[in-house]
Amino acid sequence: MWSMNLSKYSYGLDVCRSLFHRLLAQIAPLHYLAGFWDELAATDPNQAILTGVTDDQEFLKSGRCSLGFLENHIVLDSTWHVLDYGCGTGRVTRFIAPKVRRVTAADISGTMLSLLKQETKHISTITAVRIRSRSLKELPDNEYDLIFSMLVLQHLNKTNASKTLFHLGHKLKTGGYMFLQFPSADYKRTFPELYDRMSETDASQPGLARLYYPHEIEMLLHDNQLCPLKFEYRDGDYYVSARKVVGPDALKPLPPPFQERYAADIAVMSGASSWPTGQKYSLTCRLRNIGNMSWRNDETDLVNYVQLGVSLAADDGHIIIRDFARQALPTVLGPDAEITLSITCPAITEKGRYFLLIDMVNERHFWFHDLAGTVCRHAVEVIS
Numbered sequence: 001m002w003s004m005n006l007s008k009y010s011y012g013l014d015v016c017r018s019l020f021h022r023l024l025a026q027i028a029p030l031h032y033l034a035g036f037w038d039e040l041a042a043t044d045p046n047q048a049i050l051t052g053v054t055d056d057q058e059f060l061k062s063g064r065c066s067l068g069f070l071e072n073h074i075v076l077d078s079t080w081h082v083l084d085y086g087c088g089t090g091r092v093t094r095f096i097a098p099k100v101r102r103v104t105a106a107d108i109s110g111t112m113l114s115l116l117k118q119e120t121k122h123i124s125t126i127t128a129v130r131i132r133s134r135s136l137k138e139l140p141d142n143e144y145d146l147i148f149s150m151l152v153l154q155h156l157n158k159t160n161a162s163k164t165l166f167h168l169g170h171k172l173k174t175g176g177y178m179f180l181q182f183p184s185a186d187y188k189r190t191f192p193e194l195y196d197r198m199s200e201t202d203a204s205q206p207g208l209a210r211l212y213y214p215h216e217i218e219m220l221l222h223d224n225q226l227c228p229l230k231f232e233y234r235d236g237d238y239y240v241s242a243r244k245v246v247g248p249d250a251l252k253p254l255p256p257p258f259q260e261r262y263a264a265d266i267a268v269m270s271g272a273s274s275w276p277t278g279q280k281y282s283l284t285c286r287l288r289n290i291g292n293m294s295w296r297n298d299e300t301d302l303v304n305y306v307q308l309g310v311s312l313a314a315d316d317g318h319i320i321i322r323d324f325a326r327q328a329l330p331t332v333l334g335p336d337a338e339i340t341l342s343i344t345c346p347a348i349t350e351k352g353r354y355f356l357l358i359d360m361v362n363e364r365h366f367w368f369h370d371l372a373g374t375v376c377r378h379a380v381e382v383i384s
């Protein structure tokens, strides 16, 4: 009896402790985050930075490779002062340093910075700066010709990531460049253990990755007066370069692929209004690509693999099964192209009135109505 009470008490204590830590993470997040990264850096820094990579050679190779991605977007200038924000142990810092005048390597983790200093002590143009404030007051305003941040913003909840980008924008010279990496929805498949929907808003889980959709990245840049230059998808991540613009230049039209839109005009051509229980149900639709992206039918295409999809909704509109049916496109469907396609839905056992919500799905990324809000509805009565 006593021990039962005790264990209840200790469970209560655990809950209180865990709530306390979560609360702490929300009120004193930088201190908490720094401790989190310090601990990881002290245990296995390579693994802390690149999940699954412990070997030094592989780690360094990835740093050169990441710099290659950056240079694919931006031509470096030997006069530049560059900021590597969230530099870690200098995986990329050490390779960019010989190509520019000066590099400031900034991080919230003192342990990461100590390791960086040891590893790069032969490079006199690198200065390490410990970040202790959300407003980044340790860094001068209007100073940097290029700011890059890789594998960092994903570890902040989305609100903090946006605030950080706002402050970083102030550190950039007008006309300066920004290069950022964001994980795509593909992480759900490739790193399921790093993903948790809650983490988008919760600051207490810095180890998790927040996934971004292209339109979110577009908004982030625009909100911070950054004009996108190039957008690229590689192995599960988006890499985006942008320029700080002010005045009329800020209103320049967006370059591709930010102008690119996924949009579909879908009409049901045939589909019975009643549907016997226990039987599959087919309907035929006319699909027209009214966006400007090609819908690809190759399932190995990680960016534009598009299929026809159906969700099952109840009479009151709430979705019962989101991924109810799928039909592959027989061919690539370019802008303005149109086809007629049949799709078969699984049998339903419960009688009643339902809606089939018919839309295109960019697999691994989004349903088109996630972007545009409109969806084709088809009412059907399931009868005995």
Ligand SMILES: C[S@@+](CC[C@H](N)C(=O)[O-])C[C@H]1O[C@@H](n2cnc3c(N)ncnc32)[C@H](O)[C@@H]1O
Pocket (backbone or CB within 6 Å): 033, 037, 048, 049, 050, 085, 086, 087, 088, 089, 090, 091, 092, 106, 107, 108, 109, 112, 131, 149, 150, 151, 152, 155, 156
């Ligand atoms: C996954 S590591 C990436 C390190 C480095 N950018 C790279 O690509 O090798 C994330 C780094 O971001 C740092 N970090 C996390 N939150 C930060 C923040 N709010 N401000 C600055 N650095 C942060 C961590 O301490 C850690 O060194």
